[in-house]
Amino acid sequence: MRWVYVRLILAALTIFTTTNIIFFLIRLMPGNIVDYEINYYVGEMGWTSEEAYEFLSAAYGLTLDKPFHEQYLSFMANIFTGELGRSLRYGQMPVINIVATAIPWTVFTVSISLFASFLLGIVCGIFTAYRHGSKSDKALTVSSIVVDAIPNYVIAYFLLILLASEWDIFPMALAYDVTRVKPGFNLSFVLDVLWHATLPVISYTVSQFAGWALMMRSTTVSVLGEDYVFAAEARGLKGSKIMWKYVGRNAMLPMFTLLAIRIGHIFGGSTLIENVFSYPGMGKYIADSISTRDYPIMQGLFFIIAVSVTLSNLLGDLLYARLDPRVRLK
Amino acid sequence: MSQASLQRLKNALHEIYAFMTMTKSSIVGVIIVVGYIFIAFVGPYVVPIRLVGTFEPNLPPSLDHLAGTDHLGRDLFGFIVHGAMQVIVLATMTSLITTFLAVTIGTAAGIVGGKANAFLTFCTDVMLTIPGFPLTIVLATMIRGSPNMLLLASVLAIIGWPAQARSIRSQVLSVKNRDFVEASRSVGLGTAYIIFFDILPSLAPYIVISTMRAMINAIYSLVGLSILGALPYDETSWGIIINRAINQGHALLVPAARTALIVPLVAIVILQISVILLSSSFEIMFNPRLRDKTLRSKKKREGQTE
Amino acid sequence: MASRDLILEARDLTTAYGTGLGLVRAVDDVSFTIHKGDRIGIAGESGCGKSTFILSLIRLVPPPGRIIKGEIIYHGFGTPTNILSLPDEKIRRYRWEEMSMVFQGAQSALNPVIKIKEHFIDTIRDHVEPWKTGEVYKRTPELLKGVRLEEKVLDMYPHQLSGGMKQRVSIAISLILNPKMLILDEPTSALDLLTQKHIVDMISDICMSQNLTTIFVTHDVSLLAEVATEIAIMYAGKIVESAPVRDLFHGPKHPYTSALMNAIPSLIGEVDSVRSIPGEVPNLANPPKGCRFHPRCPYAVDICKGVEPSMEATGSESLVACHRWKEF
Numbered sequence: 001m002r003w004v005y006v007r008l009i010l011a012a013l014t015i016f017t018t019t020n021i022i023f024f025l026i027r028l029m030p031g032n033i034v035d036y037e038i039n040y041y042v043g044e045m046g047w048t049s050e051e052a053y054e055f056l057s058a059a060y061g062l063t064l065d066k067p068f069h070e071q072y073l074s075f076m077a078n079i080f081t082g083e084l085g086r087s088l089r090y091g092q093m094p095v096i097n098i099v100a101t102a103i104p105w106t107v108f109t110v111s112i113s114l115f116a117s118f119l120l121g122i123v124c125g126i127f128t129a130y131r132h133g134s135k136s137d138k139a140l141t142v143s144s145i146v147v148d149a150i151p152n153y154v155i156a157y158f159l160l161i162l163l164a165s166e167w168d169i170f171p172m173a174l175a176y177d178v179t180r181v182k183p184g185f186n187l188s189f190v191l192d193v194l195w196h197a198t199l200p201v202i203s204y205t206v207s208q209f210a211g212w213a214l215m216m217r218s219t220t221v222s223v224l225g226e227d228y229v230f231a232a233e234a235r236g237l238k239g240s241k242i243m244w245k246y247v248g249r250n251a252m253l254p255m256f257t258l259l260a261i262r263i264g265h266i267f268g269g270s271t272l273i274e275n276v277f278s279y280p281g282m283g284k285y286i287a288d289s290i291s292t293r294d295y296p297i298m299q300g301l302f303f304i305i306a307v308s309v310t311l312s313n314l315l316g317d318l319l320y321a322r323l324d325p326r327v328r329l330k
Numbered sequence: 331m332s333q334a335s336l337q338r339l340k341n342a343l344h345e346i347y348a349f350m351t352m353t354k355s356s357i358v359g360v361i362i363v364v365g366y367i368f369i370a371f372v373g374p375y376v377v378p379i380r381l382v383g384t385f386e387p388n389l390p391p392s393l394d395h396l397a398g399t400d401h402l403g404r405d406l407f408g409f410i411v412h413g414a415m416q417v418i419v420l421a422t423m424t425s426l427i428t429t430f431l432a433v434t435i436g437t438a439a440g441i442v443g444g445k446a447n448a449f450l451t452f453c454t455d456v457m458l459t460i461p462g463f464p465l466t467i468v469l470a471t472m473i474r475g476s477p478n479m480l481l482l483a484s485v486l487a488i489i490g491w492p493a494q495a496r497s498i499r500s501q502v503l504s505v506k507n508r509d510f511v512e513a514s515r516s517v518g519l520g521t522a523y524i525i526f527f528d529i530l531p532s533l534a535p536y537i538v539i540s541t542m543r544a545m546i547n548a549i550y551s552l553v554g555l556s557i558l559g560a561l562p563y564d565e566t567s568w569g570i571i572i573n574r575a576i577n578q579g580h581a582l583l584v585p586a587a588r589t590a591l592i593v594p595l596v597a598i599v600i601l602q603i604s605v606i607l608l609s610s611s612f613e614i615m616f617n618p619r620l621r622d623k624t625l626r627s628k629k630k631r632e633g634q635t636e
Numbered sequence: 637m638a639s640r641d642l643i644l645e646a647r648d649l650t651t652a653y654g655t656g657l658g659l660v661r662a663v664d665d666v667s668f669t670i671h672k673g674d675r676i677g678i679a680g681e682s683g684c685g686k687s688t689f690i691l692s693l694i695r696l697v698p699p700p701g702r703i704i705k706g707e708i709i710y711h712g713f714g715t716p717t718n719i720l721s722l723p724d725e726k727i728r729r730y731r732w733e734e735m736s737m738v739f740q741g742a743q744s745a746l747n748p749v750i751k752i753k754e755h756f757i758d759t760i761r762d763h764v765e766p767w768k769t770g771e772v773y774k775r776t777p778e779l780l781k782g783v784r785l786e787e788k789v790l791d792m793y794p795h796q797l798s799g800g801m802k803q804r805v806s807i808a809i810s811l812i813l814n815p816k817m818l819i820l821d822e823p824t825s826a827l828d829l830l831t832q833k834h835i836v837d838m839i840s841d842i843c844m845s846q847n848l849t850t851i852f853v854t855h856d857v858s859l860l861a862e863v864a865t866e867i868a869i870m871y872a873g874k875i876v877e878s879a880p881v882r883d884l885f886h887g888p889k890h891p892y893t894s895a896l897m898n899a900i901p902s903l904i905g906e907v908d909s910v911r912s913i914p915g916e917v918p919n920l921a922n923p924p925k926g927c928r929f930h931p932r933c934p935y936a937v938d939i940c941k942g943v944e945p946s947m948e949a950t951g952s953e954s955l956v957a958c959h960r961w962k963e964f
Binding site: 010017154267271275290299 | 455459460467560599605
Binding site for chain 1: 694696698728729730731732733736737739741744745746747748749750758759762763793795806809
């Protein structure tokens with residue numbers, strides 16, 4: 001159990017570091033955006049310092065006219081209470097509201113994709129490992145390497161062009177069709193959501209699963225050489241049981257060490273993929289905030305994404321402990 | 331040049347040639363990458379760009395316009411050619427910075443050990459879990475005011491170095507206890523010598539390969555960021571071409587306008603694939619087991635018996 | 637020979653690794669008979685083919701090795717069956733139901749992510765009809781007692797057990813389906829001396845009380861002395877002598893066997909009466925012509941260098957492959 005506490009502390013520290021990074025970037029870095037904005041509002045827009053300070057303080061969740069350490073403390077306190085600032089462009093809408101509407105969509109698509117790509121990767125990995133050295137293995141491995149290199153937005157654009165624009169099988173944008181269904185637990189809404197989510201999910205999954213498959217393949221190949229697999233065969237266990245319970249479960253474990261990086265990558269990829277499909281998740285709002293220079297939104301969402309990634313990693317680690325008794329019962 | 335060094339040069343060239351022609355994919359990889367580099371550096375002098383639209387808009391690729399035209403009637407091939415240099419130079423710079431950071435921190439952590447190691451490892455782990463791409467977006471927009479290639483490359487390098495540093499650290503840890511390092515130490519050679527002449531050379535293959543991986547990630551981030559409009563741009567940036575195609579050329583709605591969208595995507599994909607093929611070839615070259623298998627099957631194909 | 641039934645026969649068994657010029661015959665044209673209730677010890681230097689031989693008996697030679705010649709006739713099914721020609725599903729059942737095995741270094745024979753009891757359950761489930769599995773599983777506590785382990789071991793994971801405990805678990809698992817034959821590959825080599833003694837005692841109890849047909853491969857002389865009824869000596873892929881235990885120890889007929897005896901230090905003998913065997917184990921890809929032992933044999937003569945000796949009976953149950961055995 002001690003191990004769980006260590007992980008929790010690490011997670012907390014990560015989030016803490018992230019908030020510090022944000023503060024550093026928005027306040028401490030020379031030529032930072034807040035100073036830039038102050039100059040803009042006072043210099044070019046003709047506001048008074050007080051007006052500018054008030055507006056920007058609310059926007060960034062700081063207290064700008066106070067000394068730095070007070071700014072830091074007020075910033076931290078605000079984040080803790082969920083005050084992530086206010087949009088500079090959308091009439092001072094609290095960032096937390098935007099997060100609340102966007103987060104479900106991102107978490108929805110990203111988690112399905114993570115799950116799907118992991119599973120697909122495992123199956124493909126085992127499949128190719130068992131046929132290690134054969135023609136089909138070589139062909140699949142080379143194609144996996146190639147697919148892995150293709151950026152996820154490229155896949156997304158191609159899917160969009162082909163399946164949505166050209167062949168009109170899937171919708172081109174958004175999470176659901178506002179003109180036709182009403183949100184709620186009705187079947188038509190759920191189906192519409194799924195239909196709209198298909199292309200984004202496919203994009204994530206295709207761009208991720210090759211990496212999993214290649215990793216699974218190499219861990220499986222080494223597990224296949226282990227004594228306990230040989231012993232299982234000697235005991236006359238059924239091939240399928242050996243493949244899943246003896247080989248699969250052991251080969252899967254090292255992949256969890258990479259899970260952290262991968263989860264970060266998929267959440268990060270959400271900015272680009274949601275942009276392609278105009279899918280109203282966190283990534284899309286970050287993408288929009290770039291062109292509108294709405295920095296509070298960008299920061300707030302970055303923070304939330306960081307928290308989501310950290311929590312997902314924690315979950316992943318807990319899952320790993322569940323699966324590998326050697327970690328649990330040290 | 332003396333006879334001996336001439337011979338060594340010949341051997342090196344022969345090795346390089348053997349490596350490049352090792353498998354079909356390595357040949358393809360080498361050709362394409364060299365092709366891109368050529369286009370990037372020589373192309374701009376050969377192919378003109380016109381920022382003002384003088385041709386018919388939304389033309390598909392043809393002999394006149396190898397990459398077609400965009401919605402404003404500008405020749406796309408010229409844009410792609412001029413934009414290639416940005417991509418290649420930036421990606422190379424980024425990957426070099428990433429590798430440098432990763433090697434420095436990873437080696438330091440591995441060699442020094444103890445508290446310093448724990449601290450560095452902790453920092454690396456924390457950096458690993460902070461989602462890289464959104465962080466890069468935040469950073470990139472912050473430096474938008476001062477477009478400086480080196481600064482930009484450093485920003486892009488921020489997401490790559492933790493993962494690489496971690497692998498390097500674990501490799502350093504395992505090499506540290508190997509016999510030849512022990513031998514150097516017992517003869518009294520200093521730490522600096524051991525680092526630069528024992529440890530790093532044995533890590534060299536891995537470093538080369540992960541630099542290539544870093545390049546792929548750099549290209550991904552680079553183009554991704556410019557699609558989002560987060561980077562200082564000019565009209566030849568591949569990501570901007572995509573951005574323009576969608577937002578202004580309405581490529582998603584107007585089939586004819588798709589050329590401007592597809593062409594840069596294809597250019598990116600081909601580049602990524604060839605870099606990956608190249609890195610796979612390096613992997614085969616450095617891993618003697620894989621190399622023997624590949625050479626044997628190559629000889630078999632060419633009719634030599636085992 | 638009616639009182640002792642045949643249970644397994646190997647005829648001209650040849651198992652090899654590699655291909656073409658590099659073909660290594662780890663087991664070369666070996667023929668051997670095993671009767672019910674026998675406890676046969678196979679001894680020999682490293683690389684003589686003992687492990688390959690027993691792996692061939694359950695048809696589990698790891699690639700790139702394969703059995704290229706011969707038959708293995710099993711008599712436990714009623715009618716003699718060549719197990720080398722059995723289809724995959726039948727051989728899967730044969731393994732563990734008829735013949736089970738305890739491996740060398742059985743420490744790593746256990747799946748690290750499942751509990752000990754799962755190992756038993758998996759084995760039972762894949763062999764026994766679903767309605768009988770509960771019944772068979774009930775034997776487990778008894779088996780564990782037989783190897784001096786407590787029942788609570790079942791709920792533990794492999795990494796929580798010591799090397800000796802894991803070895804004992806492996807022995808218990810090997811008996812769960814009441815096989816007719818048990819093979820042990822160096823059951824004591826990876827353990828410390830004290831544990832070795834315990835394991836030897838255990839194996840001795842189990843085999844003798846259940847009259848189990850046993851084959852064990854070992855260097856351990858105490859194991860051979862205490863448990864075996866018959867010993868077979870292997871050299872360079874061939875069996876060079878086989879005889880009942882007493883006869884072998886007191887009157888070895890093959891020069892290699894006597895050399896091996898001399899190489900074993902005795903507690904009461906003089907230190908310098910221990911002699912190692914000069915020379916090296918031959919390269920199995922290119923073995924010496926004639927008798928394989930001739931380069932290292934102090935009694936080699938011309939015929940030994942040219943003609944391979946075949947197994948000749950020296951008594952009612954002893955065999956030896958040497959041209960000059962009569963002179964010894």
